[in-house]
Amino acid sequence: MIARWQRAFLLVILLAMATWLVWQWPSSPRRAVLGVLLPLGIYLLVMAVEFVLMHITNRADTAPRARAAQVLAAWWAEVWVALLVFGWRQPFRHRSQPDWLPAQPTGRRGVVLVHGFMCNRGLWLPWFAHLQARGHAHVAVNLEPVMGSIDEYADIIEDAVRRVTAATGQAPVLLCHSMGGLAVRAWLRAHQADGRVHRVLTLGTPHGGTWLGRFSRAVNGRQMSLAGDWVVALQRAEPAGRAALFTCWYSNCDNIVFPASTAALAGADNRFVDGLAHVQMAFDPGVLQACLEEMVRE
Numbered sequence: 001m002i003a004r005w006q007r008a009f010l011l012v013i014l015l016a017m018a019t020w021l022v023w024q025w026p027s028s029p030r031r032a033v034l035g036v037l038l039p040l041g042i043y044l045l046v047m048a049v050e051f052v053l054m055h056i057t058n059r060a061d062t063a064p065r066a067r068a069a070q071v072l073a074a075w076w077a078e079v080w081v082a083l084l085v086f087g088w089r090q091p092f093r094h095r096s097q098p099d100w101l102p103a104q105p106t107g108r109r110g111v112v113l114v115h116g117f118m119c120n121r122g123l124w125l126p127w128f129a130h131l132q133a134r135g136h137a138h139v140a141v142n143l144e145p146v147m148g149s150i151d152e153y154a155d156i157i158e159d160a161v162r163r164v165t166a167a168t169g170q171a172p173v174l175l176c177h178s179m180g181g182l183a184v185r186a187w188l189r190a191h192q193a194d195g196r197v198h199r200v201l202t203l204g205t206p207h208g209g210t211w212l213g214r215f216s217r218a219v220n221g222r223q224m225s226l227a228g229d230w231v232v233a234l235q236r237a238e239p240a241g242r243a244a245l246f247t248c249w250y251s252n253c254d255n256i257v258f259p260a261s262t263a264a265l266a267g268a269d270n271r272f273v274d275g276l277a278h279v280q281m282a283f284d285p286g287v288l289q290a291c292l293e294e295m296v297r298e
Helices: 002-024 029-060 068-092 121-133 150-168 179-191 211-215 219-223 229-237 285-295
Strands: 111-114 138-140 173-177 199-203 246-251 269-273
Touching (some): 002 029, 029 068, 068 121, 111 121, 121 138, 121 173, 121 285, 150 179, 173 285, 179 199, 179 229, 199 285, 211 219, 219 229, 269 285
Parallel strands (some): 199 246, 246 269
C-alpha cells in the first residue's frame, strides 16, 4: 500500500515539474528552472526545520548535545539517504529481494526485520546480503494498515516470528527501526512472547514517544506522542525484566525521534551514537556491524 502511495506521489511531482518546465521555458527559462527546483527546495527546508527543532529540543535532554557542525552534517546525510529510501527503494524496489528461509538450517539464528512509520520492507534492502552471507534466515514484514493502530501489527509480526523459528529451530532476533520497535513491544504484550525471542534490536525507536508525534493525524503517529497515553500504557503493562531483551541505539541528531533519550529504554542495553540522523542510522556501517555482532551473541 505505502509503495503505491509513494509511487503516485512521485509521479504527480515529476509530472507537475515537467508541465511547468514545458509551459514556462519559452517565455522565461529562469522562471521555468526555479519552478522545477521548488519541490527540492521545499524538501530541503522541511528537513532543515526538523533538525532545528531537534537541536533546540535536545538542549534540555540528558544525552550529549550535538555540535552545530554535526547537525549540519546529519542534515545533509539524511537529505540523500531519505531520497534514496523514499524515492527509490520503498516505492520501486521493495519486492526486488525476497525473504530468505533456507530449506536446511544454517546453525545461525534467524532475523525478523520490522520497519517504521510510513515505510515498508524496502527500507532493509541493503541488509539482506549481509544477513544471508552470515547464514541468518530472514523475513522483512510490511506493517499494514499503514496509518492504523500499532496494536494491529502484532499478528503480522507473530506470523514472521513463527516462519523464521520454523526455518531455524531457534528463537529469532528482531531488528527494528523507529516505530517498528514499538510494534514489537506491542507484539510481546499481545502474545506474551518473551521466551520466543532471543534479542530485540531497536534503531531510533521512540520508546518514550517523540515531540513530533503531537502533529500527526495518523492513529499510529498520535500513539507515538511524547509521554503519550499509548506509550505510557505500554510501559506499565510490561513485566519486570522484559527490557533486558532489548539493545537500543539512539542519537543526538535523530531528526524524528527527539528528545534524544526517548529512544532509550529503561532497563535495556542502551547505546548512544553521536551525530546520526533518523534514517541514516539504519545504514551506518558502525551500527550495522554492531547489530550483526549482537545477532550471534548468546
